[in-house]
Structures are given as structure tokens and as C-alpha cells.
Amino acid sequence: MKAHQLTRITGAVKNSLGLVYGINKGAMHAKYPDAISFSKMLVDLNLLVKPRLHIMDGIMAMEGNGPRSGKPKKMNVIIMSDDPVALDATFCRMVDLDPELIPTVNYGESYGLGKWKEEDIEYLGDDIGGFISKDFDIKRGPVKKENIAAASIFRGMVLRKPFIEESKCIRCGVCVEACPVQGKALEFKKGDRSNPPVYDYKKCIRCYCCQEMCPEEAIDVKTPLLGKLFLYR
Numbered sequence: 177m178k179a180h181q182l183t184r185i186t187g188a189v190k191n192s193l194g195l196v197y198g199i200n201k202g203a204m205h206a207k208y209p210d211a212i213s214f215s216k217m218l219v220d221l222n223l224l225v226k227p228r229l230h231i232m233d234g235i236m237a238m239e240g241n242g243p244r245s246g247k248p249k250k251m252n253v254i255i256m257s258d259d260p261v262a263l264d265a266t267f268c269r270m271v272d273l274d275p276e277l278i279p280t281v282n283y284g285e286s287y288g289l290g291k292w293k294e295e296d297i298e299y300l301g302d303d304i305g306g307f308i309s310k311d312f313d314i315k316r317g318p319v320k321k322e323n324i325a326a327a328s329i330f331r332g333m334v335l336r337k338p339f340i341e342e343s344k345c346i347r348c349g350v351c352v353e354a355c356p357v358q359g360k361a362l363e364f365k366k367g368d369r370s371n372p373p374v375y376d377y378k379k380c381i382r383c384y385c386c387q388e389m390c391p392e393e394a395i396d397v398k399t400p401l402l403g404k405l406f407l408y409r
């Protein structure tokens with residue numbers, strides 16, 4: 177049960193990406209570089225594999241800068257379902273997030289993977305009203321199609337981007353290895369490891385694999401002022 181920078185939440189539908197092995201995971205990010213196409217791929221993957229039971233551990237969830245560098249948030253809940261869309265929609269409701277705005281949920285229903293509307297879900301167990309956390313730190317606006325390839329000349333001024341906190345970086349290079357972009361969107365300048373790797377934002381597809389893999393939680397995400405005003409309101 178975690179917040180996610182690209183897809184808003186990482187829940188049952190997104191969890192199935194774990195079935196994609198090794199570097200193919202990164203290749204999926206390169207092939208589907210925006211949140212919408214990536215989410216559609218996740219729904220397709222679930223339809224192909226058809227996992228029979230989904231279990232979400234939300235005893236200690238993660239809010240904020242997920243999926244790797246967020247803050248622990250006690251939600252004290254375990255959610256189980258044979259419907260990953262219903263499960264993720266329930267997660268959304270618990271954190272006061274409109275499920276319809278989440279592409280894995282929305283496309284999940286329209287592609288026939290499951291149901292997200294409350295009237296179509298049968299709840300068993302404790303009343304979910306007792307688990308709602310309106311202050312869960314998560315972005316609540318619609319997921320935008322951050323199509324990096326088609327982005328305009330203003331993209332550097334509007335798109336969110338990962339950055340490295342120099343004081344936390346141990347120069348291990350895990351983020352560089354994790355970057356799925358051919359030719360790498362971040363690298364040590366001239367191979368010099370005395371400084372952190374440097375981003376090439378023109379190449380960066382905003383998959384946040386670097387952030388997810390950094391063992392020191394040294395990578396955060398920032399939004400330029402114009403982006404805050406026009407894109408991520």
C-alpha cells in the first residue's frame with residue numbers, strides 16, 4: 177500500500193509488474209514512457225497472467241515520495257480480493273483519492289479486469305469507514321499523460337523531474353544501472369564518481385526507476401513552478 181510518483185498508487189494491478197523479470201522491467205518503462213500507456217500495459221499484464229488472489233499489506237503503508245523514498249504511515253489494514261481493480265479502488269477510498277482518476281483502476285474496469293464502483297463491490301470484514309485517512313500524503317489530482325517523447329520545448333519548465341540530494345548520495349551507481357533508457361538519462365560525468373550522477377532531462381522518460389532503486393533514498397522528485405501552476409494542479 178504505497179503512493180507512487182508515476183501512477184499515483186502502487187497496488188494490486190501495479191504489483192504484477194514483479195512478474196516481469198530482470199531488465200525487462202526497465203524495458204517496459206522505456207516502451208511505455210507515460211503514466212497512461214504504462215497503466216494500460218499493467219492492466220494487459222494482469223489480464224494475461226490472471227493472478228487469482230491479491231493481498232495488500234497496509235499495516236504500515238507508505239505516503240509521500242513513494243514507491244521507495246516515502247514516509248511510513250500506519251493504516252492498520254490488510255485488504256484481500258480476487259479483483260485487483262476493486263482492491264485498488266478500496267485503497268483509493270481509504271486515502272481519500274478518487275479511484276476514477278487512477279488509470280490502472282479506470283482502464284482496469286474498461287478493459288474488463290475488474291470493478292471499481294462502490295455499488296459493484298461487496299465488502300466483507302471491518303467497515304472501511306474506520307480506515308479512512310484523509311491526511312494520507314498522496315497527489316489527488318488527475319494523472320496527466322506526461323508523454324516525454326512528445327513533450328514541447330517547455331517540458332523542462334513544466335514536467336516533474338527526479339533529482340539527487342548530494343549529501344545523501346554514496347556514488348554507488350545503482351541508479352545509473354537501473355535507468356532503462358538507451359544511452360542512459362543519468363550518468364557519472366566522464367565516469368568521475370567523486371560527484372553524484374548527472375541527469376540528462378532531455379532523455380529522461382520520468383519512469384522513476386532510479387528513485388525506486390536508490391539504496392540511500394537520495395533521489396527525490398521536484399515540480400517546476402510552471403508545472404505546479406498549469407500541469408499538476
Ligand code: SF4
Nearest residue numbers: 345346348349351390
Ligand atoms: S543510487 Fe542513490 S546513492 Fe547510488 S549513486 Fe544513485 S543517487 Fe547516489
Ligand code: SF4
Nearest residue numbers: 355380381383384386
Ligand atoms: S533518469 Fe531515472 S527517471 Fe529518468 S529515465 Fe532514467 S531511471 Fe527513469
